[in-house]
Amino acid sequence: MNEPADTKVWLVPADGRRWRFDPGSVSLAFGYTGDFGHGVEEWESLRGASDLDAWLSERFGPMSAASDSEVLCSAKQLRAAMTSAARAAAVGRPLDAGDVDTINDWASRPALHPHLPGGTTAPTPPTPAQLLATIAHDGVRSLSGARGTIRECTAEDCRLIFLDTSRPQNRRWCSMGRCGGRAKARTHYARHTH
Numbered sequence: 001m002n003e004p005a006d007t008k009v010w011l012v013p014a015d016g017r018r019w020r021f022d023p024g025s026v027s028l029a030f031g032y033t034g035d036f037g038h039g040v041e042e043w044e045s046l047r048g049a050s051d052l053d054a055w056l057s058e059r060f061g062p063m064s065a066a067s068d069s070e071v072l073c074s075a076k077q078l079r080a081a082m083t084s085a086a087r088a089a090a091v092g093r094p095l096d097a098g099d100v101d102t103i104n105d106w107a108s109r110p111a112l113h114p115h116l117p118g119g120t121t122a123p124t125p126p127t128p129a130q131l132l133a134t135i136a137h138d139g140v141r142s143l144s145g146a147r148g149t150i151r152e153c154t155a156e157d158c159r160l161i162f163l164d165t166s167r168p169q170n171r172r173w174c175s176m177g178r179c180g181g182r183a184k185a186r187t188h189y190a191r192h193t194h
């Protein structure tokens with residue numbers, strides 16, 4: 001079987017201190033390669049096809065082909081549909097039918113094949129398109145509630161979106177160290193000043 005892909009991403013806020021955010025699913029992690037639909041051009045990290053290949057192979061291992069500008073363009077269409085759908089899901093809005101169509105279309109294409117070690121032939125490394133289909137599969141599972149609930153960080157000034165895969169379904173923060181810790185400090189401060 002293939003190992004589950006790493007779901008963590010590096011984020012660089014305005015103060016420049018980058019931190020590791022775990023959005024809980026590889027399709028949401030893929031969403032964070034761009035501006036997640038907020039319209040901030042500087043947050044784009046897939047500026048060329050080689051950026052896409054670097055991101056994919058970092059998470060899924062070696063590939064059998066390189067992306068071209070066409071693959072990059074369709075990857076960004078999948079990403080836009082995924083982030084738009086995730087933002088809707090996080091606030092309980094119905095998903096846009098066009099976004100759903102885009103994700104379903106990708107999910108219907110050949111994805112990573114499961115592989116049992118111990119045979120006489122090595123698995124063929126996947127193409128970038130197969131990995132995008134794999135990301136779309138994850139998107140379907142994440143958005144359909146099969147693996148948890150898509151939520152927005154509870155901190156008012158944060159709005160990061162993640163898949164809550166915790167057993168009690170009670171993850172409230174993008175990260176305990178970042179927003180969770182600040183909220184605790186505020187509660188503590190309020191309790192001691194009133």
Ligand SMILES: [Zn+2]
Pocket residue numbers: 153154155158159160173174175178179
């Ligand atoms: Zn947060």
